[in-house]
Amino acid sequence: MKQKFDIIESRCVPLPTDNIDTDQIIPARFLKATTRDEKFFGDNLFCDWRYDAQGQPKPGFVLNDPRYGGCILVAGKNFGSGSSREHAAWALAGYGFRVVIASSFADIHKQNELNNFVLPVEVSEEFLKELHGSIAADPDTRVRVDIRNQTVTNLASGKSERFPISGYKKYCLMNALDDIDYLLEQKEKIEAFENARK
Amino acid sequence: MNTLFDKIWDAHVVSDLPDGPQQVYIDRLYCHEVTSPQAFDGLRERGIRCLRPERIFCMPDHNTPTHDQDKPIADPVSKAQVDALERNAKEFGLTYYGMMSPDNGIIHVVGPEKGLSLPGMTIVCGDSHTSTHGAMGAVAFGIGTSEVEMVLASQCILQKKPRTMSIRIEGELGKGVTAKDLALYLMMKLTTSGATGYFVEYRGSTVRSLSMEGRLTLSNLSIEMGARGGFIAPDETTFAYLKGREFAPKGEEWDKAVEWWKTLRSGDDAVFDREVVFDAADVQPMITYGTNPGMGMPIDGRIPADANPKSLSYMGFEAGDSLLGHPVDYVFLGACTNGRIEDFRAFASLVKGRRKADGATAWLVPGSWAVSRQIEAEGLDRELAEAGFEIRQPGCSACLAMNDDKVPAGKYAVSTSNRNFEGRQGPLSRTLLASPLTAAAAAVTGCVTDPRTLL
Numbered sequence: 001m002k003q004k005f006d007i008i009e010s011r012c013v014p015l016p017t018d019n020i021d022t023d024q025i026i027p028a029r030f031l032k033a034t035t036r037d038e039k040f041f042g043d044n045l046f047c048d049w050r051y052d053a054q055g056q057p058k059p060g061f062v063l064n065d066p067r068y069g070g071c072i073l074v075a076g077k078n079f080g081s082g083s084s085r086e087h088a089a090w091a092l093a094g095y096g097f098r099v100v101i102a103s104s105f106a107d108i109h110k111q112n113e114l115n116n117f118v119l120p121v122e123v124s125e126e127f128l129k130e131l132h133g134s135i136a137a138d139p140d141t142r143v144r145v146d147i148r149n150q151t152v153t154n155l156a157s158g159k160s161e162r163f164p165i166s167g168y169k170k171y172c173l174m175n176a177l178d179d180i181d182y183l184l185e186q187k188e189k190i191e192a193f194e195n196a197r198k
Numbered sequence: 199m200n201t202l203f204d205k206i207w208d209a210h211v212v213s214d215l216p217d218g219p220q221q222v223y224i225d226r227l228y229c230h231e232v233t234s235p236q237a238f239d240g241l242r243e244r245g246i247r248c249l250r251p252e253r254i255f256c257m258p259d260h261n262t263p264t265h266d267q268d269k270p271i272a273d274p275v276s277k278a279q280v281d282a283l284e285r286n287a288k289e290f291g292l293t294y295y296g297m298m299s300p301d302n303g304i305i306h307v308v309g310p311e312k313g314l315s316l317p318g319m320t321i322v323c324g325d326s327h328t329s330t331h332g333a334m335g336a337v338a339f340g341i342g343t344s345e346v347e348m349v350l351a352s353q354c355i356l357q358k359k360p361r362t363m364s365i366r367i368e369g370e371l372g373k374g375v376t377a378k379d380l381a382l383y384l385m386m387k388l389t390t391s392g393a394t395g396y397f398v399e400y401r402g403s404t405v406r407s408l409s410m411e412g413r414l415t416l417s418n419l420s421i422e423m424g425a426r427g428g429f430i431a432p433d434e435t436t437f438a439y440l441k442g443r444e445f446a447p448k449g450e451e452w453d454k455a456v457e458w459w460k461t462l463r464s465g466d467d468a469v470f471d472r473e474v475v476f477d478a479a480d481v482q483p484m485i486t487y488g489t490n491p492g493m494g495m496p497i498d499g500r501i502p503a504d505a506n507p508k509s510l511s512y513m514g515f516e517a518g519d520s521l522l523g524h525p526v527d528y529v530f531l532g533a534c535t536n537g538r539i540e541d542f543r544a545f546a547s548l549v550k551g552r553r554k555a556d557g558a559t560a561w562l563v564p565g566s567w568a569v570s571r572q573i574e575a576e577g578l579d580r581e582l583a584e585a586g587f588e589i590r591q592p593g594c595s596a597c598l599a600m601n602d603d604k605v606p607a608g609k610y611a612v613s614t615s616n617r618n619f620e621g622r623q624g625p626l627s628r629t630l631l632a633s634p635l636t637a638a639a640a641a642v643t644g645c646v647t648d649p650r651t652l653l
Contacts, residue, residue, distance in 0.1 A: 017508075019390055019490055023619040028598045032261065032275040034235035034282045036343075048621050053607075078391035081424060081490070082619060083598075084326040085233065086342035107360070107394060107426050108326060108340055115344035166358065168218025178344065180240070183352040186213065186221060190249070190354060193212045193223055 001038070001093070003117050005173040008098055009144045009155075011070030014135045015062055020075055021082035022109055024049060026091040033087075041087050042094025063095075067139040074131055074143075075102040079120075080109025089116040099145050101152065103128045114169050115178065121145060121152050121163045130159060147173060200465035201362045202431050203397050206337045210320045212354055219356040224253070225319040227349045228305045229292070231258040231283040232600070233324030237347035238286040248290045250353040255314060256287040257295040259304045260600045262593035264563050267297050276601065290350070303566020303592045306330035306534035310414060311568050313443030317432035317459040322349060327534045327616065329420040332429030333413035335436055335462055337397070339427035360426040361471035363396035364464075367404035369478035374650040376544065377412035378536060378614065378633035380404070381419035382484035382494045384476070390492040394424035396472060399464060404478040405430055410439040411540035418535045419616055422491040431463045483649055486618050486631040487515055493618070497636060497648050498522060512620055513628050514608075521630070521646045528611035529560040529641040530623070531634055533597035536614035537565025539572045541634040546578045548638035548652055554586035555644030561603055562587055563595040587641070599624045612640040 030044045050061050057064040073092065079102035080088060089112040092100065100113060101121045113120045123131075134141040134156035142155040147170060153160040165173075172178060212221040229237075234256070241247070248254060261276035271277040280297065287294035295301040301308065306327050309315040317335035322328060324346040331338035341355065348355050365384065385392075398420050400413075408416065413430050420428025430436075437456055440446045447455040482496035488509035495501065501510065501519045510516060531537075531545050542564065554560055562582065564570040570592055573579050579589045596603040597615035604624030605611045611629050614637050615622075618629035632640075635649035642652070 021490065021617075021619045023598075023617070023622055027621055027625075028600050031232050031600065032279050034279055035239065036236040048625060053625070078394065078424070081390055082326065082421075082617060084324060084328075084340040084342055086236075086324075086344060089342070104391060104394065106391070106424060108342060108421075112342035112344070115342060166218045168215045168356075179356045180244070180344070180348050180351055182215075183221070183348055183354055183356065184244075184246070186352065186354065187249070189212050189221070190223070190352060197209075 001117065002176045002178065004176045005117065005119060005147045007144065007146050008071065009142055010072045011068070011140060012072045012074045012135050012143055013062055013068045013070060014074045014132055016076050016132045018076035019078045019081055022080055022085050022088040023082055025080065025088040026085065031085055031087050036090060038090050038094030040094070041091035042096065045091040045095045071096055071098040072143050072145070073097045073100045074128070074135065075100060077103040077125070079105050081106040084108045086112045086116070089113045089118055093118050101128065101131065101143070114173070117173060119145065119147065119173065123152060123161050123163060127154070127159060127161045130154060130157060199469045201468040201470055202399060202462055202464045203337065203362050205462065206318055206320065207359060215356065219358045221354050222320060222357050223354055224322050224349050226314060226321040227254045227346070228309060228321070228323035228328070229254065229256040229283065229346065230260055230305050230323070230325060231279045232260045233343050234286065234346055235279065235282045237324070237343050237350055238290065240347040241290070241350055246351055248292065248350050251291040253353060254292045254350065255295070256283055256292050257302055257305055257308060258283050258297055260594045260598065262297050263601050264561070264590035264593055264595050264603055267591045300567050303568065304534045304537060304594055306418065307537055307565030307569065310334055311443065311566060313440055313446030316440065316446065317436060318462050322355060326421040327418050329425070329427040330414050330418040330534055332417035332420065332427050333410065335429060335432030335459065337427060337429060340421060360397040361395055363393055363398045363425070364470040364473040365398050365400050366402040366473070366475045367400070367478055368402045368475070369404055370407070371404060371478050371481060374483050374635055374653050375481050376633040376635060377408055377415040379484045380478070380481050381416050382486065382491065382631060383481045385419065385422050385492045386484070386494040387476070388423045388474070390422060390490045391424040393420070396425050398425045398428035400428060400430050406433065409540060410435055411538045414538065415535055419491070422616060432459045483633060483636055485521055485636060485646065487513060487521060489513065489618055489620050491616065491618060491631060494631065497646070522648065524646045525610065526558055526612050526640040526645055527609040528605050529558055529637050530563070530596040530611055530613040530615060531637050532561065532563030532565060532595055533615035534565065534594070535616045536634050537563060537569060539569050541614065542569070542573050542578055543576070544634040545638040546581055548635055548649060549582060549585045549587065549642055552585060552642040554641055557644045558641055560587055560641045561590060561596050563590045564592045566592050596623050598622060605629070612637050612646065
């Protein structure tokens, strides 16, 4: 949950699939939980890709592949499409991911990640392709994400790219603040707005 | 600039954060049981109440069974979630339409039909299909649970203003071609991420001539192109639909409201960040073959050669296949996409004089009790019963299978819902998205059938 972001350097988990929807990240049957139990959601992250019908790990899936690990998930394009379920962000956080690298993100999911202190890092398709290449060649490939300078670096190739994030959200992530902390201080402005449009 | 989206959005901006999002005032928050419990927990942890409880409406829809709603929900986990919403609504003083209440139904069906969703409003809900309410001429979009908590606490949300996109469709839709087909066509053309980052305004003669139900279907599916939301400027069709509805303005207030609503249109000089134009004559009845809603084709087409092999393998199809005549195990009519009265009329009109195919299981699930009552008032339930169909009780049902209505592994469902993702209708289920007419054609023939051949 709320945790201060600074520099993250880690190995990566590669999932080079485009259009990964939030139904895959966390299937609907796990949405019945009424608490924000990140461990529960994390245990069921990518459940139907990760486990067979008997609940046994599928050896072909990357989360079950002992060669890969770390707190950075490297996906494809349009990550997190579909349902607005924030449970998808809770599942990523609960599993231990702190960064998701993709060439694009679906709008609602991107916001959900940010609101849960998981950093969506949007990179060019070229950067992403090279990074997947590096990881394929060496599963121990490390990536460095520097939120202050908004840079992401493939330490295998040395290739670096700047990623977008608003100054406001960067401040929130670096200081472990959320939007509600901010909004609760705005009551006067809200009432003034309501009165003005009466 | 000077688009209707700009007008509505800008009129709701409370403040601009330096180098950040805008603080946007929300006129209406809807809460269902799945995406709200953690938000209410958040309020309790912070020791705060809702700032504007009168603007917030709660109802369970995702977990509700479609039979025996007068009895306690059999699945204890579903029951706990529905009970939690009732408790939370009570504790925080919010309007609650419980199961079996005559006002209950799918949030995105109930909001418009009760006149809770009005032109010019900002509307949010922890549900991506909140874009549905855009059909009323409102800026409506789905949000996450943290954002639900923001709105519960402050009636505001922090949000970066999306870019604007105009999707203009001109001309008349052909026989057997519905708003659902139009939406599936747009997704096929634009892909599931084609409108990411944009708020869409649907325009043009085709859109103007859609009924309110058709507009709700079209707006509902905006998210499936990645759009933040999609909406349609209000006009006489909107006003006629809203007049007399429970929460719509009355008397003098109504006249004043309509006068204002008439000004809610993009300026002639409006500049959109992106504009696309389509011809209604190019739209055929559509069906999907893959595992996202953009993987669709005309129903008499063939699966494209460059279709995603992983999706085809999941679906049990091959590139070049035609789906016509492919056996169908389940048919689902309903969801916030196609659970309205017009959808049941369309389904019943095609069924007339025919019977349900023996091999097919059909779930006909109205979007709300109001729709259910209308079905009975028009005698559609009796007509359908004679043809072997049963009308169930309202809810989201097989759209995402959080209740008992699950499509078994490997089975094929022609579904009027909004998503064909892997496992969406039950683990390893295979979903073919289509219109109510195409669903009816499948239900009476037991296979994928071009509805135009039965009209």
